Amino acid sequence: MxxxxxxxxxxxxxxxxxxxxxxxxxxxxxxxxxxxxxxxxxxxxxxxxxxxxxxxxxxxxxxxxxxxxxxxxxxxxxxxxxxxxxxxxxxxxxxxxxxxxxxxxxxxxxxxxxxxxxxxxxxxxxxxxxxxxxxxxxxxxxxxxxxxxxxxxxxxxxxxNPLLDAIDAYTFNPNFLAANNLENNPIIALLPGSRKMEIEKILPDMIEMYYAFPKHQLVIAGAPNFDEAYYRQFTGDLDIAVVFDQTYDLLHHAEAAVVTSGTATLETAILKVPQVVVYKANALTIQIARKLIKVKFISLVNLINGYLSVIELIQKDCNPEAIRDELDRLINDPEHRASVLENYTILAEKLGSPxxxxxxxxxxxxxxxxxx
CATH class of the missing domain: 3.40.50.2000 (Glycogen Phosphorylase B;)
Structure with a gap:
């Protein structure tokens, strides 16, 4: 056919x-x-x-x-x-x-x-x-x-959910850390999205985590429609790696993640990485959306579970200080981290099998x- x-x-x-x-x-x-x-x-x-x-x-x-x-x-x-x-x-x-x-x-x-x-x-x-x-x-x-x-x-x-298929079929690279020179410090994964508008509004706030977590290394999951030079205009001379076509490997090794709202929030949850969900858009777009949208949450993790399972930071609440505070809890507060991972277990039960x-x-x- x-x-x-x-x-x-x-x-x-x-x-x-x-x-x-x-x-x-x-x-x-x-x-x-x-x-x-x-x-x-x-x-x-x-x-x-x-x-x-x-x-x-x-x-x-x-x-x-x-x-x-x-x-x-x-x-x-x-x-x-x-x-x-x-x-x-x-x-x-x-x-x-x-x-x-x-x-x-x-x-x-x-x-x-x-x-x-x-x-x-x-x-x-x-x-x-x-x-x-x-x-x-x-x-x-x-x-x-x-x-x-x-x-x-x-x-x-x-x-x-087809994401279960994609992750189930994925072959993780055992040499990911060595191949990308990421062997020294724990990783905070930055997933700024794949749309230029999202990246340009959200990535600068994500990059501020470089100064807040000096014992960690930040790694950006690059979108396939951009090259490394595009991301370097945001990172400048900072020692922040960008990896392409390796998002699942990156998450597999990450201690925590900052994730732009979208499909990636669900991928991050399936791979059991504690995350903070962020989103920024044009102010008029957000104003219109808030009048029209009839759901309590923006992330798929929270929508599927039906309750606040991961923290969402939207528009003005999406700022370096708020991102830093939630990341700090995810990394350094064992009780909070365990709670997020338990929410992921409930999510997995609802999603079912590949x-x-x-x-x-x-x-x-x-x-x-x-x-x-």
Whole structure:
């Protein structure tokens, strides 16, 4: 069968790549067309029509500033999708873009599978009515999403969380510390995100930890769409390492982490690293979000557990002093550290076992199979 997959950001690219591998296992004759990043390109041995580096705009103000680019990307994607005429289009999160593609596909009789539900439970819940009309099959990765959709009489499939697949399949490098000259001091991992806007607002505060924890070494997890020179404009001459494509190895060796809100907070929790979650954005974006968003927390760890499991520092609360204070507790307060790790154990029980990619691939094939 022919599959058209669309991911618009780094985390979606990871999950898209793993789903492609699972689809190849279930359907050896599978053909693919992709909009995604490096990992989806590697999984299909083809160049993406549009790369995630040219798509990932986060926040209300940032989206408005880039409306022309977004419009061009949508036009290009729709034209290519129509030409390709796949058996299904598989949309991965990224709702601002992908829901428009879903609507277009539905009008043109292309089956729509949505992998990783838009976070409509967080804001603008009325969008569920549109989703019911334009999405043929929804595959959810967060346990509470099933009950959310049931409230609107929509049946969805809960497939588990694909991050468990990615971490389970990862081969840790036993020489990571030596290969990156990180053998001397305990590590504090800095995960500033993959979007330029996030990095530029949050990384300077993270770097201040260099002065607060002189007995530790800070290590930045670099995003694949940037190079080391980009990060050096923030670190200057400070002895702060940057590693690329080694985030899981970095977390595996870290004593604690400062993590920008997003998928990385869940990865950090699965790998059992005590963390403080941080987030900053354009002031107007945050003001609008606070009026619209209907959930108590921003990190996936807290959302899934349903209570404050890791500290979140947002906007004005995200400052060097507050980050330092929470990091100090995570590193030096045994009771607090143990509490966070216990919260991770509860999280692991809720997430279940690996297998999301394989389960989703099987379900897609089943839904597409001709019915007698």
């Amino acid at each position: 022919k599959y058209y997959l669309i991911a618009g950001e780094t985390s979606g690219d990871l999950h898209g790549a793993n789903l492609i591998k699972a689809l190849k296992t279930e359907d050896p004759q599978a053909e693919f067309r992709i909009i995604g990043g490096d990992q989806m390109e590697a999984a299909t041995s083809q160049k993406a029509l549009i790369h995630t580096a040219d798509m990932a705009f986060m926040g209300f103000v940032e989206v408005v500033k880039n409306l022309r680019t977004i419009s061009k990307n949508l036009k290009k994607a729709k034209e290519d999708l129509f030409r390709y005429q796949p058996d299904t289009v598989i949309l991965i999160d990224f709702p601002g873009f992908n829901l428009k593609i879903a609507s277009f596909a539905k009008k043109n009789n292309i089956k729509v599978c949505y992998y990783i539900s838009p976070k409509i439970w967080a804001w603008n819940q009325g969008r569920v009515h549109k989703i019911k009309k334009i999405v043929d099959h929804m595959f959810c990765i967060l346990p509470f999403e099933v009950d959310f959709y049931k409230r609107f009489d929509m049946d969805v499939d809960y497939v588990g 297998g999301a990619s394989a389960k989703t691939a099987k379900l897609i094939l089943n839904y597409l199979a001709p019915k007698n």
